[in-house]
Amino acid sequence: MERIPSSPPPIKPLPKQESRPRWSVMIPVYNCSGFLSETLQAVLQQALPEEQMQIEVIDDGSTDADVAALVQQISHGRVGYFRQPQNVGSLRNFETCINRATGHLVHILHGDDLIKPGYYDSMQRLFDRYPQIGAAFCRYVYIGQSSKPLYYRDAEMDTPGILDNWLLRLAERQRLQFCTVTVKREVYEKLGGFYGVDYGEDWEMWMRIARDYPVAYEPAVLAAYRLHMASISGQSYTSAKNLKDLQWVIQTIQQYLPEPDRERLYKKAMKFYAHYAIKIANDLWYGLHNREGARTQVQEALLMHKDPLMYWKIAKLYTKMALNITSFIPRKNN
Numbered sequence: 001m002e003r004i005p006s007s008p009p010p011i012k013p014l015p016k017q018e019s020r021p022r023w024s025v026m027i028p029v030y031n032c033s034g035f036l037s038e039t040l041q042a043v044l045q046q047a048l049p050e051e052q053m054q055i056e057v058i059d060d061g062s063t064d065a066d067v068a069a070l071v072q073q074i075s076h077g078r079v080g081y082f083r084q085p086q087n088v089g090s091l092r093n094f095e096t097c098i099n100r101a102t103g104h105l106v107h108i109l110h111g112d113d114l115i116k117p118g119y120y121d122s123m124q125r126l127f128d129r130y131p132q133i134g135a136a137f138c139r140y141v142y143i144g145q146s147s148k149p150l151y152y153r154d155a156e157m158d159t160p161g162i163l164d165n166w167l168l169r170l171a172e173r174q175r176l177q178f179c180t181v182t183v184k185r186e187v188y189e190k191l192g193g194f195y196g197v198d199y200g201e202d203w204e205m206w207m208r209i210a211r212d213y214p215v216a217y218e219p220a221v222l223a224a225y226r227l228h229m230a231s232i233s234g235q236s237y238t239s240a241k242n243l244k245d246l247q248w249v250i251q252t253i254q255q256y257l258p259e260p261d262r263e264r265l266y267k268k269a270m271k272f273y274a275h276y277a278i279k280i281a282n283d284l285w286y287g288l289h290n291r292e293g294a295r296t297q298v299q300e301a302l303l304m305h306k307d308p309l310m311y312w313k314i315a316k317l318y319t320k321m322a323l324n325i326t327s328f329i330p331r332k333n334n
Contacts (some may be wrong), residue, residue: 003089008192008208011098011185023053023120024103024185027079028093029111033065035226036111038147040074043109046120047078053120056080057111058097061087091201095193098185106185113179114143114224122160123182126216130162134187134213135206137180138222145228155219163217167210171257171265173272174203177225181206187213196252197245199236204249211256237284238293240300246273247304267305274305278313285321294321 014020025043029036036057047053055075059067061084071081082100084093097108105127109115119138126136142150156163156175169175191208194201209215236242250269254262281297284290298314 001088001092004091004198005095005193005195008195009092009095010192011095011188013189014102014185019051021050021052021054021103022105022124023048024101024106025053025055025109026097026101026106027055027057027109027111028060028090028097029057029062029067030060030087030090030093031062031064032110032112033062033067033070034112036067036070037074039109039111039114040071040079042114042116044075044078046115046117048120050078054080054101054103056082056097056100058093058100059083060090060093090198091194098188098193101185104185105182106188107182108178110178112226112228113177114147114226115179116222116224118220119222122218122220122222126160126218127182127184130214130216132214133162133184133216134209135181135183136216136218137176137182138218138220140177140180140223140225141221143224143226145226147224147226149224150227152221156217158219160218161216162214166215167207167256168261168265170203170207170210171253171261172268174200174206176206177223178202179223179225183209197248199242199245200249201245203246204252207253207256237280238290238296240277240296242280243273243277243297243300243304271305271307274301275310275313277301277304278310278317282317285317291321 027039027043043055047055055078057067057071057079059082068081068083071079082096084096088096094108098106105123107123122138123136127133139153139155141152144150163169187209191212194205196204247270250266250273254266257265277297278301281294281301284293284297294317298317301310
């Protein structure tokens with residue numbers, strides 16, 4: 001089985017049954033036990049009764065802790081646990097999450113992210129008010145390793161409701177994170193799961209949903225996306241695989257757009273992520289003193305887009321690298 005599916009993996013419809021939970025909160029984990037306790041507690045504090053909300057941890061073969069024991073210790077049996085027989089990679093783990101979900105609404109919450117009080121009530125109100133939507137999400141805050149707020153995502157609109165021109169707006173850049181989004185299971189059944197790449201794969205998925213369904217939004221900050229140094233330390237950044245994956249997404253999502261808008265939005269997305277790559281390069285240098293990774297990000301960025309501001313940012317970074325200045329400046333992700 002491919003670790004990264006080359007096409008959307010099918011999601012099996014559930015057999016007809018008299019009763020199903022409204023919610024499935026599916027928590028994929030891999031070596032994030034230091035944060036998992038906080039994630040589970042945040043869910044359990046607003047959990048509905050078991051017949052209304054399935055909660056399950058899907059472990060992709062973690063080696064940093066006994067995750068099953070940790071789940072049992074925190075939830076006393078309220079949270080289910082499933083361990084992959086071997087490490088299958090994030091996309092296959094998401095596929096398992098969705099196929100194991102028994103609820104009508106599926107929330108995939110990574111084991112190092114958080115939800116705030118009121119998340120499930122707010123999402124349920126949106127699905128009740130707008131039964132035609134395929135997904136709903138909320139505004140969110142970026143948090144650091146200690147869970148303290150770093151900065152807040154700009155609101156998409158001021159009041160709860162269905163987003164206008166969402167497909168075109170989302171094509172410009174990724175505007176949401178897994179932790180914010182709830183999707184109807186029947187939507188995954190129709191469209192399939194995540195595929196293609198393992199960086200930016202969710203952006204492609206949200207675009208697929210936006211192509212076929214209205215999407216609703218809650219402007220209250222009800223989720224937290226965690227940034228920590230481990231998230232920028234992998235080979236993906238040193239090799240610029242992150243940017244190559246994003247270029248695959250940008251190219252792939254063109255087919256979901258009206259033809260007259262494709263070229264404009266393609267250029268806009270490429271420009272945005274070229275500048276984003278310079279932010280990553282700064283993180284790799286200031287945070288990890290990774291000279292090779294910083295240079296690789298810059299080189300790939302210049303293949304995506306060039307403008308005077310980019311050259312100025314690059315010159316500033318290279319000057320500090322030459323002077324060996326390494327004070328860390330956190331980045332704003334996406």
